[in-house]
Amino acid sequence: MSERRSIFITGGGSGLGRAVAIFFAERGWFVGIADINEQGMQDTLGLIDGGFTYSHKLDVRDRKAWDEALAAFSTAAGGRIDVVFNNAGIAHGGPLAEQPENEIEAVLDVDLKGVIFGAQASYPHLKKTAPGSVLVNTASLAGIIGAPNLSVYCAAKWAVRGLTHSLDAEWADDGIKVTSLCPGFIDTPIIEQVAVDSNQTVKETLIEAGVEVGHVSEVPPVVWNAVHGDKLDYTVGKTAGRLLKLSRWLPGRVRKEMRSRGIGAEV
Numbered sequence: 001m002s003e004r005r006s007i008f009i010t011g012g013g014s015g016l017g018r019a020v021a022i023f024f025a026e027r028g029w030f031v032g033i034a035d036i037n038e039q040g041m042q043d044t045l046g047l048i049d050g051g052f053t054y055s056h057k058l059d060v061r062d063r064k065a066w067d068e069a070l071a072a073f074s075t076a077a078g079g080r081i082d083v084v085f086n087n088a089g090i091a092h093g094g095p096l097a098e099q100p101e102n103e104i105e106a107v108l109d110v111d112l113k114g115v116i117f118g119a120q121a122s123y124p125h126l127k128k129t130a131p132g133s134v135l136v137n138t139a140s141l142a143g144i145i146g147a148p149n150l151s152v153y154c155a156a157k158w159a160v161r162g163l164t165h166s167l168d169a170e171w172a173d174d175g176i177k178v179t180s181l182c183p184g185f186i187d188t189p190i191i192e193q194v195a196v197d198s199n200q201t202v203k204e205t206l207i208e209a210g211v212e213v214g215h216v217s218e219v220p221p222v223v224w225n226a227v228h229g230d231k232l233d234y235t236v237g238k239t240a241g242r243l244l245k246l247s248r249w250l251p252g253r254v255r256k257e258m259r260s261r262g263i264g265a266e267v
Contacts, residue, residue: 001129002078004052006030007227008070010060010118011088013040016138016183016219018047020085023220025051032073034058035088052077060088060114066121074125081125083227086118087138087181096151104152111156119167123176131175134227137164139180141235144244145254165232179226182244183219184237 007024011017012033021044025031030052035041041055054076056069074081089111092103115137126133142150143157161180168178219236226234235244247254 001080002030004028004030004078005082006032006073006077006080007083007085008032008034008073008081008122009085009087010034010058010114011138012044012055013037014044016216017085017087018044019216020087020220020223021053022047023224025053027224030054030077032056032077034060034069060118061109063117063121066117070121070125080129081122082129082132083134083136084118084122084126085136085138085223086115086122087136088114089138089140091150091153093150093153095149099152107152107156111153112159115160116163119163119178123171126171126176127174133176135164135167135171135176135178136223136226137161137178137180139164139182139233141182141184141237141239141243143180144182144235144247148259161233168232177230179229179231180233181219181223181226182233182235183222184235184239 007020007029009017009021009032012021013035014037017033017035018040021031021033025048028051031048032054033041033044034056036057036059038055038057041057045053045055054073056072058065058069060066070081070084090106092099092107094103119135119137122135126135137160139160140153140157142154143161146154161182164178164180171178222234222236233244243254
């Protein structure tokens with residue numbers, strides 16, 4: 001088994017996954033990225049100056065494809081996978097009563113089932129390198145609060161946090177740590193989409209509402225801390241950190257703000 005530590009990152013063709021891939025590669029890790037966007041992956045690898053890298057086209061909704069991708073990466077990385085960053089995700093919003101069935105299914109298939117499949121497939125590889133191996137699941141600020149017009153997305157991300165907490169207990173005896181990443185709104189392609197019933201992008205709407213939009217560079221150090229720390233949930237940005245605390249100690253206040261002003265509430 002190689003002595004060089006390795007990390008496998010889904011959603012590595014853009015956004016958070018790309019930033020984390022570059023960050024870990026700069027610190028000497030063997031970095032594997034997976035995505036359905038092959039050009040995006042090539043662009044990510046092009047931003048990594050030297051280092052040890054690998055890419056694999058992967059649809060996280062395909063359970064068998066997960067096994068194939070991780071087996072191939074393990075071989076490329078010298079027989080070890082230390083960290084799996086279960087990060088691929090999509091977002092659709094709007095009033096639940098009006099949300100198309102295909103959007104609901106897409107969010108649940110990618111953001112929840114894809115994460116579950118990734119955890120299942122990762123287990124034997126992480127057990128092999130334990131103790132010290134880590135599964136990091138990307139949840140969200142939407143996994144901390146219940147935001148109007150994001151009901152399905154919130155449902156998926158709350159479930160990811162529940163899965164994370166359960167697996168951290170379930171796999172403890174195997175020496176595998178499981179943790180969740182809960183970023184607030186980060187300036188990535190996912191918020192460049194046009195908002196429902198609007199000519200503005202989600203990003204433009206958030207900025208007008210005074211909501212904090214963080215830079216993607218804030219994320220990799222938090223993922224690094226998640227890999228080396230011992231907390232169950234790691235937030236990115238002041239808003240996510242504040243809301244996590246409020247949801248624990250003052251849930252009634254969070255509920256009131258969400259019902260009155262939604263995600264833009266100054267809590």
